[in-house]
Amino acid sequence: MGARTDLVTDPAVRADLLLARRGTSFWARELSRVPDAGLDEPSGLPGWSRRALVAHVGYNARAIGRLVEWATTGVETPMYASPQARNEEIEIGATLPPHALRHLSEHAAISLDVQWRDAPPTAWSAPVRTAQGRTVPLSATPWMRIREVWLHAVDLRTGATLAQLPGELADRLLADVVATWDRKGVGAGLALVDTDSGARYATAGPLTREVAAPRTALLGWATGRADLPGEEPAPAWL
Known part of the structure; x- marks a missing residue:
């Protein structure tokens, strides 16, 4: 059996998926440069530790994955139960041991990528709702993830800069x-x-x-x- 590829045929969506994957690699590379003890240090976001930032990026992948599930099944699956639930999830995630926090980041990203890959062409026009309450097609979700991984990789404060963004x-x-x-x-x-x-x-x-x-x-x-x-x-x- 050959390698499985994206089912979506829209070239714009395919391009965004590629950019999201490149950003995920950029994020993973910068996270690998943070020693375990360094996770306790501040990130580039005021009031956020690196721990909280890693938890946020990991749970963001899971949240976007819920939108993919919504679009592919037709069963409403919000990104988060509530803004409070989102914040509590990040707070709890930030307390994970370093290996578990890294596992969350890596495997949530892999799971989301598989969901995107297997989403049928018809799902990409299905409406879903963002955490801010906007209704958008599923095709908007790669861009949502692009913003997260590329910018937050810089926020890890490992030496990556905005000048490195394409x-x-x-x-x-x-x-x-x-x-x-x-x-x-x-x-x-x-x-x-x-x-x-x-x-x-x-x-x-x-x-x-x-x-x-x-x-x-x-x-x-x-x-x-x-x-x-x-x-x-x-x-x-x-």
């Missing part, structure tokens, strides 16, 4: 940040300008503020991971 991913993240601000009704009239490429990302409304910087610096500021001299913090993203 250029097309950085561009999509900037566009995603601005689109999210629009949905949340924040940052009206704000435009981001990537001085490396000249690309411009603007929220709705008359222009009131323009933030221009090289792509990596702009992405760090927009996602709340870096400051820009002379600029106030960016509106909250996720």
Whole structure:
């Protein structure tokens, strides 16, 4: 029997699955650089230890897997029972022994990848609901995972930087940040300008503020991971 491959035929979804898998490898590589004792140290996210971050990324894979189950079976399976349940899950997961925490990260990612691989083409247009309450097709879930693994790999503080993200991913993240601000009704009239490429990302409304910087610096500021001299913090993203 030959190797099993993705059943989805949409080239855009296939491309996102590839990017999610590359991001998973990037995350796994950076996590492997954290010694067990280093899991107790702070991550790059304020108030989050590396332990909590690893638990979050692991449980995020399981949560997205529930959306795949929802789309493939038609039985509603939310990502989390509630925001409180999500937070409690991370808190408990962060107390796991190092080997169990690493096992969670690795095997949750493998399980999600298998679910994606086996999802039939018809499932990818099925509506599911994100933890933020948005209804999206299953085809949006690889992008949800892409954001998690690539950015949180940098948040592990092992030396990885936003400059290591693929250029097309950085561009999509900037566009995603601005689109999210629009949905949340924040940052009206704000435009981001990537001085490396000249690309411009603007929220709705008359222009009131323009933030221009090289792509990596702009992405760090927009996602709340870096400051820009002379600029106030960016509106909250996720």
